[in-house]
Amino acid sequence: MTLEWLINSTELNNFKCVAGKNKLNNHLSSVNILDNPDVIRWIKKDELVLTTGYIFKDSKEAQINIIRELKETGCCALGIKIKRFFETIPEIMIEEAEKVGLPLVEVPFYYSFSEISKLIYNKIYSNELNNDLLQYSIINKLSSAFFENQGLDVMINELSHFINKSIIITDCDYNVFSAIFSLDYKHLINEIDLPKISPTEIASHISHTEISDTAYRKLKINDEVFRFFVLTLPNFTGLVCVLIDDNDISSYDKLLLEKAKNIISLEITQSNKAKSFSNSYHNFFFDFLISENARSEKDILEICNFYDFDYTKKRVCVSFVLENCGSDQHRNKIISTLQQAISNKFRDHHGLFLCANNNILSLFLFYKSEQSNIWAVNNTYNIISDFYNKLGDSISCTINIGISRCHSGINSIRTTFKDTLNCINLKKHQNDADHICCYTDKLEYHLLSTLPESYLLKLCEDTISPLIEFDKNNNANLIDTLRIYYQSKFNSTDTAKKLFLHRNTLIHRLDKIKELLHSDFIDNDRMFSIYLGICAYEILKD
Incomplete structure (x- = not known):
């Protein structure tokens, strides 16, 4: 419902747009009354604002500010009743409204605000009822197609025709179950093979106004990139991919798809289509x-x-x-x-x-x-x-x-x-x-692998840096020797076996380690800190 409907197509006569005539297609969603400047903070986007003008009748500055502030709210238009406090709408308000792009409507004095509000809300309720009936009609058709075993193609054809968009149904790996294209995109499908669809490398943009299982994504059809609105089916039986052209999918159509997805999911499950692609079904x-x-x-x-x-x-x-x-x-x-x-x-x-x-x-x-x-x-x-x-x-x-x-x-x-x-x-x-x-x-x-690299480097420097330097300069393996010695509970015989060393050779190595670290391996706390340094060193090395 638009501002043009209010002015030209209703039972209310003699409404006149005196400014912003190029904005008559502004969406009209509700009505509000402006009888106090504080009300502006409660004005919603797309609302028609009605006023007698009493609050700004004696101030040109207030008249200008009201126009500017209402424009910022995103309201549909400002309607001012004439022959009450204004014979006609002040020229300064008309000029400011033209300047900022806010439609300004002259409201005849013989209509009460309640009459105008009643007419608008009756139209809104009527539209909503018609929308509900239309949704019921398409959902009923989908249900009939399901129970009469007409197949997924028939269901998607009904849905595609209703929202006037191309629709592709796939599993969660983008293997295509069914595809219906509008006339502008008929070249993407032939009579024999279903189209090939795949995700691009471009990151998905999640719509924060939608629930978590919907997104806008760029997908390839036969190597050609298109933008899609993608809806995940219940139980992850597949995806509904709606091709987006110049006109985005409406909130009304999104609501319809939310209702239709349950029937589509049942059809996919009943026909065992999901199981025909075993990888995506069994391994999801x-x-x-x-x-x-x-x-x-x-x-x-x-x-x-x-x-x-x-x-x-x-x-x-x-x-x-x-x-x-x-x-x-x-x-x-x-x-x-x-x-x-x-x-x-x-x-x-x-x-x-x-x-x-x-x-x-x-x-x-x-x-x-x-x-x-x-x-x-x-x-x-x-x-x-x-x-x-x-x-x-x-x-x-x-x-x-x-x-x-x-x-x-x-x-x-x-x-x-x-x-x-x-x-x-x-x-x-x-x-x-x-x-x-x-x-x-x-x-x-x-635990150590979760720490920053700088912390691990500092830990090595404070515990085993002499061993690191010695191994580097002498092509030795003292760090690994100490690690296995620690893990062997300081048992030199077991350590020698694991390293394939003679026990005396191991003893010489351990003596060198004690000398470099200034430790006799008696202090358990000190040895544990050294062991953590060895672990940090191995993580950094890997």
């Missing part, structure tokens, strides 16, 4: 785990509920990372074998969840809230160690296994998974031969 939870994109609690709850992930309990994650598997077919076979073996092994466990991608299989074990974190991690380690030993040579590739800390709460689900990759990565850097590693066994490294 894994994609959620590995992604760095922020997710709201609402999003995470939807994912967990759809995949039956029990977010209410404590959890420990175990990731099996495959290496040297050869072909993709061989790797997929190993993943499948592992899944079956885990399902058999943990059949009687009180809760588990499995997900995978091409070379990582992640297992979540769930624990009761009264069970301690320490017990949960130790129990997980014991059963995974037993499971790995029983696998024997049945898995013909290298498997690295990482075990997370115990976590709880919905916002730490991805942290639980990432713990496993962090401890596997650390194990590789330290050339640890064990196939199973726990995050909690190397907690000092993980």
Whole structure:
């Protein structure tokens, strides 16, 4: 509804626009009465403001200021009733209104403000009712298409025709289920193949006025870039991508899409379209785990509920990372074998969840809230160690296994998974031969890795800088010797075996370390600080 409707197309006669005639297409959404200067702070955008002019009848300065202040509010127009305090609208107000671009309307004295307000609000309510009826009509058509098994193409064609936009329905990896294009974009589709759609490298702009699962994104169709309004379907069954041309999608159409998305999601699920692209359907939870994109609690709850992930309990994650598997077919076979073996092994466990991608299989074990974190991690380690030993040579590739800390709460689900990759990565850097590693066994490294580089450098300088300098100048390995000696609980025999050294050679090295660090290894606090310096050095080196 616009200002032009009020002036030219209503039962109210003799309304006259005396300034800002080029703004008659201003949107009109409501009415407000200006009878006090303080009311201006409450004026909303697109409101028609009505006044008798009493508050500014004796001041030209006030007349000018009112025009300027109302323009700043973004109101639709100012309507001044004549023959009450003004015979006609003052010329100075007309000039100022033209100058700033605010429509100024002469309101006949014989209309009360209540009559004008009633007419406008009746029109608004009538429009809203018509909009609701139209929405009901299209939703009814979509529902009928669903229950009569007419197919996704029929449903999307109805929706596209109604909002007059091209619409593409895809899974969450942009594999196309259905596409309907308006006449201007018919060249993007042929009668045989569905169009190819893919995200660009341009970052998405999230619309802060929309809910979290909507966004404006630039996507490629057959290598041609277009701007889309993208809406995520319930249970992450797919995406509704609406092609945006010169005219953006209206808030009314966005509301319609919000209502229609549930029916579209049901149609995709019923027709098993989502499952035809097995990667996106089965591995979307894994994609959620590995992604760095922020997710709201609402999003995470939807994912967990759809995949039956029990977010209410404590959890420990175990990731099996495959290496040297050869072909993709061989790797997929190993993943499948592992899944079956885990399902058999943990059949009687009180809760588990499995997900995978091409070379990582992640297992979540769930624990009761009264069970301690320490017990949960130790129990997980014991059963995974037993499971790995029983696998024997049945898995013909290298498997690295990482075990997370115990976590709880919905916002730490991805942290639980990432713990496993962090401890596997650390194990590789330290050339640890064990196939199973726990995050909690190397907690000092993980904690230090969160600190700034400058802090780590200072820690090295204050604890082991003489060893760093000696190793550098003499091609020696005193730092690694001290690390293994510390981790071997100061047992020189075990340390010599791990370093493949004669015990006397190790003793000579330890004496040199004591000399450089001015330490006799008796003070436990001092030794722990030195060990932290070694950990910081290794993190910096990596």
